[in-house]
Amino acid sequence: MRASTGAALAAPAAIVWLAFFALPLARLALEGGDYLATLSQARHLRSLALTTALSAAVTLATLLVAGIAGTFLARQRFAGRSLLVACLTLPLAFPGVVVGGMVIMLAGRQGLIAQASDLLFGERIVFAYSIAGLFLGYVYFSIPRVVLTVMAAAEILDPRLEEAARTLGASNWQVVRDVIVPGLTPAFLAAGAICFATAMGAFGTAFTLATRIEVLPMVIYSEFTLAANFSAAAALSLLLAVVTWAVLFLARSRAGLVSAAA
């Protein structure tokens, strides 16, 4: 293909990208104004700390659960396996709002947990609208992504390493600790980065569940719509964009494109 043909084929996409992505982000950067003043406000710092801590906790919990499930499903063959794979990956592209709905179903006032606890202890346990509910929702939409990444990595793990370890007398636990976990570490890092970045920028679940929990996207939204404080909203958006982009950039060399749609 001649270079001019290639440029002509790429031009329409480039124009759309420039007009509706590059230009808006540039406009956002200009609007940001006094970044230091915005970023040093106590409310914003608290929100940043809360969002980072929540995202880190979600990442660790998801890696533990989905790491076990993904490795297990990739290495074992048994009846019902493909059903489990389907169940664990189906919510992959669920939007954050729907995930918020799922949390309401589980932990809301008329949810499964409230009804079960009412039956068992005569008390309705409700936590959908607290930070615990948000945590549950973020784990919900992170599990499918991490399961897929871990499964893909576990399937190409060299089985000879495990056989060698077993020949040398390693126990099951030693095989997991010394062969499987180190072999999957790159996948865990990549999946963890995607999980963390997605949780940092997630908005739909927080919007559905908790208008009072001040995670960063909620603060941006309220600065923009309620306080009409455009420069603070712009500065915080850019901060969030830089953080999530940097985390994903580090991960992307290892994992493919995984939806950050939540």
Add this chain to the structure above:
Amino acid sequence: MRRRGGGFHAALAVTVLAAAFLVLPMLMVILVGVTANWFAGPLAGLSLRWVLQVIDNYGGTILVSLQIALANLAATLLLGVPLAYALACAPGRLARAVEELIVLPVAVPGIATALGMVLAWGTVGGFRSHWSFILAGHVVFTLPFMVRSVLAVLRGQEFRLWDEAARTLGAPFWRRFFTVIVPNARGGILAGSLMVTTLSIGEFNMSLILHTPFTRTLPVGLADAYASLRIEVGSAYTLIFFALIVPLLVAMQVLAARR
């Protein structure tokens, strides 16, 4: 065959619990959405009352979302397939740099892009209040999924050889594009189409900022229903959303399993 000791059963238990965690609330949504009165329990009987109420009150949001999803599919096909072809032919370093730029809108949170859209385009004519304002956001956000999907298929093939053969036989560029490249990339085009449509129907982060009362999309209406209406209405609304999106998700799983 591996021994199935305590490790097997412990890992199986974790996996089954995780699957139940994801699936139980989905089943509950379906049940609540068709229950006459959830407060009285599922034994109170089944009813389509809530589904009909959602269609009455929120039918417009479903139509807006479908309209945007279809337009988004057309736009990402028109923009993405030619771009993927150009990238497949371009030298490695240039292609990687362009890919990096194209993927940026996925890495940047939708709320940031949407704020920029409002600041940059909010005062330009009637654009702000037209549904194509939301479409513009969706196209930028979903385009990388189409491009990556098509590119992956092209890169796994000898398409350059076939293209060259058609060229030496005198086929002009557009003829080659539609009779050599597109048919050979159809697996990637199909997978990309399912993905961009699924993402567009469910997109919320940008749509919440970009929408106006006349261009409210399904997920924006859904958030409103969860917040302010009975659990049956939110569930029935989610049920309608599942009816739109689950066939697409299942088709994606089937397509991925076939590769």
